[in-house]
Amino acid sequence: MSPVEMDEESVVTYEVRGSVAVVTLNRPRYRNAQNSKMTYALDAAFSRAVDDDDVKVIVLAGNGEHFSGGHDIGTPGRDIDQTFERKAVIWWDHTDKQGVDARIARESEVYLGMCRRWREIPKPVIAMVQGACIAGGLMLAWCCDFIVAAEDAFFADPVVRMGIPGVEYFAHPWVMNPRAAKEFLYTGDRFDAERALRLGMVNHVVPREDLESATFALAERISAMPRFGLALTKKAVNQAEDLQGMRSGMDSVFGLHHAAHSHNAEVGADSLAGMDARAMRDAAAKA
Template sequence: MPAERPAGQSAGESAGQPAPRPVRYEVSGSVAYVTMNRPEYRNAQNSAMTYALDSAFYRAADDADVKAVVLAGAGEHFSAGHDIGTPERDAHLPFERRAGLWWDHCDRRGAESRFARESEVYLGMCRRWRELPKPVIASVQGACVAGGLMLAWVCDLIVASEDAFFADPVVRMGIPGVEYFAHPWVMPPRIAKEFLFTGERMSARRAYEVGMVNRVVPRDELAAATRDLADRVGEMPRLGLALTKRAVNQAEDLQGLHAGMDSVFGLHHLAHAHNAETAADPLGGMDVRAMKEAGTR
């Protein structure tokens, strides 16, 4: 494999950066490997990671030799979700907006701030990544919780290790699921309701049974199994892959995926506003510890 370079790092930058970049990028054959790189925080997604992911996906899209992309997480877990409390949480910082035309959230208050930021970094980014005209395969181990689900669900295929688990415990915040509300499309509606109503973990095997996951393999075989699948996809014609992905995505949108997300995004922000008025904060007083405990059920 070629030497890897963090997404967004130029060839002239030193490889010995004191703070590692939040996303690693490398190419092997016809496959680009995009790896979330905050393992000490279970790959919790701060804005820096989100925009680094965006840069990595753009890079893969622009590379004519890349036919498929693998999205993975460094360390023991794929992603524990949105960053709601690490020392590097950067929700208050401005970033160059890419996913929409909403204003900078930093100099606004209340719903003007929250709706603008989440339209950009959560719903907007995920929708755009779903449209990457190359197949994306998620390689999931350990926790895939809340915001982690959004990253897995924008991918076209999911390979999970036997120890992987999936959960969306944000109903405990009084919020009807994460911002990229794909639940009733990636699993049957009654399963989606149970998944949300209880906030309990869904095992990789159960996720496979309900059609959310393509393959389940032992943990020590995850990287090889994902690489094998990506290499097989990468043997297909680039345009054929792009058009086929577009065809299936269009079918999902005709089944209401795009409009459904818009409607639930409004409910999501109604819940934030309710929490801001009646609870300790827009998250209903659920901090990192409380959410971690909820996700272990």
Template sequence: MAEEEPVVRYERNGPTAVVTMNRPNYRNAQNSAMTYALDDAFYRACADDEVQVIVLAGAGEHFSAGHDIGSPGRDVDVDYERRAGLWWGHTDKAGGESRFAREQEVYLGMCRRWRDMPKPVVASVHGACVAGGLMLAWVCDVIVAAEDAFFADPVVRMGIPGVEYFVHPWVLGPRIAKEFLFTGKRMSAQRAYEVGMVNRVVPREQLTDTSLELAGEIAAMPRFGLALAKKAVNQAEDLMGRHSGLDSAFGLHHLAHAHNAEVEQDSLSGMDAKSMKRAAE
């Protein structure tokens, strides 16, 4: 099903590029069309010398409810031009090879690509930030959350150890990460602030202005200095095992998919968007 509106909007606000996910009728669930549109927008912003900072936001009532696992616009069988790595396409492959190739590209690979953008990125989060939505927020350097924002990675209900971009221990700390995954419960914006995952929490009506104000403060710094500072912090995280940890967790993620496909209804253990929402409630 074709989308009536662009799945990602791009606009300039002075030295800030505002990138907005635009599937509000589906809570900004991420299909591949959105993934590659986000990549286009981020590349455009990074290539524009007038842009100093990027703000990532979501249209409608929610930032993002995660990967698209059931909307009419789900496009898992479409073979987009690959950008995040040299793995082959998935559409003419079967079983675990197909799933691994696709998720290596559109999930893990894209998030790694975006995390390494040389320009600072501010996530402006409201409403649901769940599973794949967490991955998008976590590739950003700073997170501003509205008071109504909530965060969750409930995929353990599918028998899967967590989303593909598995940085939970680094952004939450090991014990909070375990509770977060073991229970699948929502974490409030205030709790996310307390554990250091979120930089600021503001009333919903102040979210956009606060995000843009923070972006403006960052934009006043020298571009190359910002790029080097970001790289220095990212390298420090990788020295703490983040990069190799992602590879290890990605393998466990696909072991879970394969196990589900063998003993359950499908690789998601028969769960869909509606059943996941019911379980959360």
């Protein structure tokens, strides 16, 4: 077993347990809110796991009480104006641009582009979800092949409160069903783990104390399959989803997403309609 790489600056940690690589979001103080530093650390960890021939399966986890509270919209580590490395898409730097020119460049890379890149990882990826899996957290879980959820897990995409039609990786109608997706978005309500299971959004729901053991038991079973066979099977299922319109649907909604950002900036305080994490939480509490 390789040691866990963890210190105060490690927003993502990496560990290998036998044939399983464990990639862990490590901003527990902020519910593992995703800044660009975390996004690129995730990409590096996933690439490391792909390049290790001894790794057969990857587990994506979140340190602390929650898997992920979503995109970073207000912590001291928010880095929205920093440059990006342009690994997922070929686009210009955004930091000296304005308006949609800046937003679409950044979000094409670190949100939609990265999640699409990770969806195509040629090894099975299991999301191990406890507590909150909100907005950007959904994107991370949904680009994995499996989701094993603790009984205390809950899922929500409340960004319609900002006037925005869902997160950038718009997989909602495919990971559940269109009517459930509309309720999920229109209300901003939390779907608990059992409802997510009934809708087909997660594979298994287990007691919190069994989450790790159940996830690794599944990972070990998958590890016994031929590596190339797993890669081809993953590609086959992903292609079937895309033939059902998933990729083109995301492209169309991405445009609507940025129309909403632009509308907010034109008529209100900023592209997020003046909302931050606290305001989103308070609005949900009043619902």
